[in-house]
Amino acid sequence: MSIITSLTRMWLTKSVKPFTFRNEYDQILPYEECDNLGLYVHIPFCKSICNFCPYCKTLYSAEQCDRYINSLIEEIHLIGGQNTERKEATSLYFGGGTPALAANRIKEIIDALNEHFIITEGIGVELHPDNVNADVLQVLKDAGVTKISIGIQSFCSKYQKILGRKAIDTDAIKAALTAVPFETVSMDFIFALPGQTYDDLRSDIDMAFSLGANHIAIYPFIDFTFTESQISALPKKEKRKLLDAITEYCYRQGYSRSSIWTFSSRSDANYSSMTRDNFLGFGCSATSLFKEQFKINTFDVGSYCERIGSGDLATSLTIRFTKRQRMIYWLFWTAYSTKVNTMDFENFFGVPLKKMYGFELWLAKLCGFIKEHDGTYEMTLKGAFYYHYYENFYTLSYIDKMWGIMRKKAFPERIEL
Structure with missing residues (x-):
């Protein structure tokens, strides 16, 4: 490979x-000169750790989460305060982890960002299915969130067991989404799981739209070497057949394709933190992309808080592009x-x-x-x-x-x- x-x-x-990343960084970041700038905030806490998930995450504790959010807000002001005028940003996405575990502090984070940025195309937050209830959704909506993405992975019980996830209360999700509507309701699924069929994936997609989703993301299963997952992905030929078949199905249903993995039932429903020319990331493992460099923050929560507390950026590595x-x-x-x-x-x-x-x-x-x-x-x-x-x-x-x-x-x- x-x-x-x-x-x-x-x-x-x-x-x-080669692409060479070094342990160095600029204290002043060149985002002011960037057009089409997106914002990203990483909240790494989860109630339980899924063994297939490669992202930066740690087990939730209220005390550690509050300390982290305090540092996150410091980082926002540390970077945002580099410019006297508010910078236009196309979008803001919260990822994790499970950002909704800090739902009561999301507004503080958004308010801090609004001091330095003008967000023009909405705010999105990732949710675990357990977080999808009217109380949490209303807190997020009151904070200014306009888009949500729910990490379903699969509604099929056999794949929930393979992934170590519990059954999803679909009635509760539908009731919550009906009670508290958002501009975009996206649901994430994993495809190319062992033995997964066209009917399995089609059933997941139909269920998503019936529950109130207007956007879906179908991500391929990737077996990262550092995760504890024992799952093996489908072979290449079967994977291609499945992706082509489900794409054709979405087209027949009248859904538009907005990226390799995403389809929507409405043209204005979108959810993607990836397709942006430049972006600015805050929090553990968050990345920032500018015209001539890319940087990534440390993955370690304690080190992140210590570095920010000292008044320095939490950058771990930087590459300066040719x-x-x-x-x-x-x-x-x-x-x-x-x-x-x-x-x-x-x-x-x-x-x-x-x-x-x-x-x-x-x-x-x-x-x-x-x-x-x-x-x-x-x-x-x-x-x-x-x-x-x-x-x-x-x-x-x-x-x-x-x-x-x-x-x-x-x-x-x-x-x-």
Whole structure:
């Protein structure tokens, strides 16, 4: 896997140099110069730990959570206070962990961010199914939340058992969503689980929309090396057949595809913290992406609080991009939406996309991965699958390695990918 990603990296960046992350950071962050800036807040606490989940998380305690939120608000003011005027930000997403465990403090966090940013396209929060009750939802809505994403994973009892999740009270979820409506109600599912069929996944999707969802995300199961999960994903051929079949089903139902994994029943329903040109992250493991650098905060809650308490940023690692490295990063995550607009690329980098990657685009069209129309490249069903297939290699070669190291060491000296 590392050979595939390394060869691809060398070909597209025209360099043998790896992506090198160093234990260094700028105290003043260049987000003021960024257009299309998104915000992200990570709250790492969970009531129980799912063994398949790779994200930064720790068991919940009220005392530790309050200390962490205090530090989080300090970090927001530390970074936001670098500029005298409020900066426009397209969106704000809360992830975790289980952010709703801090529902009573979400408004404090949003208020702190509103002192420094103008959020134009809504605020989203991830929820565990246990959090979906009218009381919690009303607290979030009163705080300014406009979108929610519920981590269902599966309504099927056999997959709930495989994933170590308990049965979901669908009647309670429907009643809560009816009582407290949001602009976007998204539900997350895992696909490519062992033995999973088209009927299994279709049943999950139908149930989601019947309960009040207007957006769904179907993420592939990825077996990270540092998790304790014993689950094996479907083989490639079965995975492609399942993804193609469920995509065609969503199209027949009239749902629009907004990214590789997401479909919505309304054009204005969207939930994605990934497809943004630049973003600013707060909290443990949160990442920030600017035009010339990418940084990631420490995964360790105690170290995060100590670093912020000293008046310094909690950055663990930083990479300073070459221009081609940044282009690849932009293309990879923009393609997550299934479309790449040539003018967007040229406006961001000041050079035509075809000048930089004309041969690669020609080859992708020849292979049937993309179609071109009015300056936009759009993935075919085949292209969307192979994007997923390569993203799996990327995740296991790059993200798996980095997160595995950072889970063990708060501030590693250097990582090469």
